[in-house]
Amino acid sequence: MPCVYRKMAAPMLRHLCRVPQSGVWTRGPRAVRPGARGMLVAPRARGLFKEFFPESGTKTELPELFDRRRAGSPQTVYCGFDPTGDSLHVGHLLTLLGLFHFQRAGHNVIALVGGSTALLGDPSGRTKEREALSAECVRANARALQRGLETLAANHARLFADGRPWGTFTVLDNAAWFQKQHLMDFLATVGGHFRMGTLLSRMSVQSRLKSPEGMSLAEFFYQVLQAYDFYYLFRHYGCRVQLGGSDQLGNIMSGYEFIHKLTGEDVFGITVPLITSTTGAKLGKSAGNAVWLNREKTSPFELYQFFIRQQDDSVERYLKLFTFLPLPEIDHIMQLHVKEPEKRVAQKRLAAEVTKLVHGQEGLDSAKRCTQALYHSSIEALEVMSDQELKELFKEASFSELVLDPGTSVIDTCRKANAIPDGPRGYRMITEGGVSINHRQVTNPESVLVIGQHILKNGLSLLKIGKRNFYIIKWLQL
Numbered sequence: 001m002p003c004v005y006r007k008m009a010a011p012m013l014r015h016l017c018r019v020p021q022s023g024v025w026t027r028g029p030r031a032v033r034p035g036a037r038g039m040l041v042a043p044r045a046r047g048l049f050k051e052f053f054p055e056s057g058t059k060t061e062l063p064e065l066f067d068r069r070r071a072g073s074p075q076t077v078y079c080g081f082d083p084t085g086d087s088l089h090v091g092h093l094l095t096l097l098g099l100f101h102f103q104r105a106g107h108n109v110i111a112l113v114g115g116s117t118a119l120l121g122d123p124s125g126r127t128k129e130r131e132a133l134s135a136e137c138v139r140a141n142a143r144a145l146q147r148g149l150e151t152l153a154a155n156h157a158r159l160f161a162d163g164r165p166w167g168t169f170t171v172l173d174n175a176a177w178f179q180k181q182h183l184m185d186f187l188a189t190v191g192g193h194f195r196m197g198t199l200l201s202r203m204s205v206q207s208r209l210k211s212p213e214g215m216s217l218a219e220f221f222y223q224v225l226q227a228y229d230f231y232y233l234f235r236h237y238g239c240r241v242q243l244g245g246s247d248q249l250g251n252i253m254s255g256y257e258f259i260h261k262l263t264g265e266d267v268f269g270i271t272v273p274l275i276t277s278t279t280g281a282k283l284g285k286s287a288g289n290a291v292w293l294n295r296e297k298t299s300p301f302e303l304y305q306f307f308i309r310q311q312d313d314s315v316e317r318y319l320k321l322f323t324f325l326p327l328p329e330i331d332h333i334m335q336l337h338v339k340e341p342e343k344r345v346a347q348k349r350l351a352a353e354v355t356k357l358v359h360g361q362e363g364l365d366s367a368k369r370c371t372q373a374l375y376h377s378s379i380e381a382l383e384v385m386s387d388q389e390l391k392e393l394f395k396e397a398s399f400s401e402l403v404l405d406p407g408t409s410v411i412d413t414c415r416k417a418n419a420i421p422d423g424p425r426g427y428r429m430i431t432e433g434g435v436s437i438n439h440r441q442v443t444n445p446e447s448v449l450v451i452g453q454h455i456l457k458n459g460l461s462l463l464k465i466g467k468r469n470f471y472i473i474k475w476l477q478l
Contacts, residue, residue, distance in 0.1 A: 039067075039105045046320040047317060047321060048097065049271070054256065061268075066105070074106050075107045075240060076233070076238050077242075078230075078237075078241070078243070079111060079243040079244060081095075081112065081114065081149070082113075082122055083114060083141035083144070084130060087145075090303075091274070093275075094275060096111070097272075100160075104166055104324075106166060107167045108167040108168045108170070109167060109168070112171075112173070113142050113145050113172065115139065116178035117222060118141070120221065120225065121219060122226075122251070124250065139175075146171050146173070148293055149171050152293070152358065155357055155358070155360050159356055159360065160357070174229050174232075191224070194258065202223065202250035202254070203249075205220065226255060227257075230256075230258070234259055234263075240265075240266075241267065242267070242268075243270050245271060248269075249269065252271070253269070255267070256269060295359060299367075299370075299392035300364065303354065303359070304364070304370075305351070305367075307322075307347060308348065310350065312337075312341060319333065322353065323350065323354070325349075333345060352364055369384065369389065373385060378439075382456055387460070387474065397470035398417065400417045400472070400473050401473075402417070402473055402474075402475060403475075403476050404449070404475045409445065409448055410430060410437070410442050410444065413461070413463065420435070430442065434465060438454065438462050439462070442454075449461075455475055459474060460472065460473065
């Protein structure tokens with residue numbers, strides 16, 4: 001049965017639980033499995049968890065918290081995702097992988113969309129203020145992020161089940177509680193629990209105050225709202241652990257201090273490492289180097305190729321961070337890779353695992369077809385590609401729909417597609433070998449098109465002029 005998620009508004013929490021053994025979705029509490037004491041060990045061994053806060057609690061309190069699952073008490077972990085764009089990107093994957101590791105160990109996880117906090121903009125890790133977004137834009141982005149999170153959770157449940165009972169995956173939007181708040185009431189009841197000296201001491205605040213841009217009050221107040229998110233989830237869902245990128249540690253600390261002041265209870269923060277480009281820049285929308293998880297912005301083929309192109313000195317680390325493969329299996333993959341690095345065995349496995357998580361098995365199959373068609377000149381791959389795949393693969397290509405008249409020739413096709421100039425020059429481009437159809441060079445301009453050779457079984461022709469100019473032709477009335 002396919003996974004079906006519904007939009008969830010606090011304080012009601014609808015549990016959508018999958019029992020991987022049977023593939024059936026059920027509601028309500030889950031049976032738990034003993035042996036969760038090593039919950040923190042495996043992700044740390046993979047390099048997925050970087051810092052723990054408070055550090056004093058990581059040796060006893062935090063392991064004991066997760067060990068309560070042995071007594072039938074799974075914990076709740078959350079991570080926030082601000083909808084400053086309409087798609088998640090590769091930079092978000094590690095925090096999602098962190099949530100999935102907790103879910104796989106039987107704990108409940110919450111992906112929190114910041115439908116309200118995105119109106120302010122998180123200053124963490126930034127040198128200047130974010131461009132302000134309209135409320136309407138943020139709402140649209142929040143809906144898009146929710147769909148993206150639900151798709152990833154569904155792919156995870158459907159394609160990566162390991163036979164263990166898992167915890168729940170829930171998507172919430174903090175607009176559900178912040179829209180009910182009145183400014184003066186919020187300042188009076190919440191603001192008094194925060195000390196200016198502490199807030200000003202945060203590294204994210206200090207770096208901005210010393211910059212030429214400075215820092216707005218809206219940005220400064222962001223950490224207070226994130227702290228309240230943590231408190232709200234603690235109070236309504238029993239959430240005791242916040243997960244975030246390493247640039248979120250200051251905001252996590254604010255949440256810890258706020259909750260401890262109000263309740264006397266201990267909560268915890270865990271950070272994951274930030275993924276950077278080869279130049280050291282953080283991967284993300286603001287840096288202009290984002291690799292998106294939405295197919296309309298980055299195709300499965302492009303995502304697949306992004307990981308295929310990873311350098312040899314990074315691939316082992318990325319296999320540990322971005323996949324669920326057991327560490328002994330990763331060791332075996334790396335042994336094969338060292339013997340024959342030119343085959344890029346490790347990169348191909350990394351690309352396949354990530355693409356399958358993000359786009360499902362269908363997306364992975366599409367990425368492999370596109371790879372065969374583009375880099376291996378595979379006619380078989382071209383013949384089974386959809387219009388969408390061809391457009392994704394040849395993004396700059398012109399797309400034409402033509403009627404196949406009897407006797408249509410190569411030069412007729414090129415001219416109808418506006419691929420060559422009129423007159424003798426266009427004729428010579430064909431005779432001199434500058435034109436190919438479906439990866440096959442054609443040199444006779446008067447050759448009549450043949451179905452199965454010039455026209456593929458899917459009714460398409462891929463016309464290439466020179467080295468880089470592609471034209472996709474869809475034939476009608478075949």
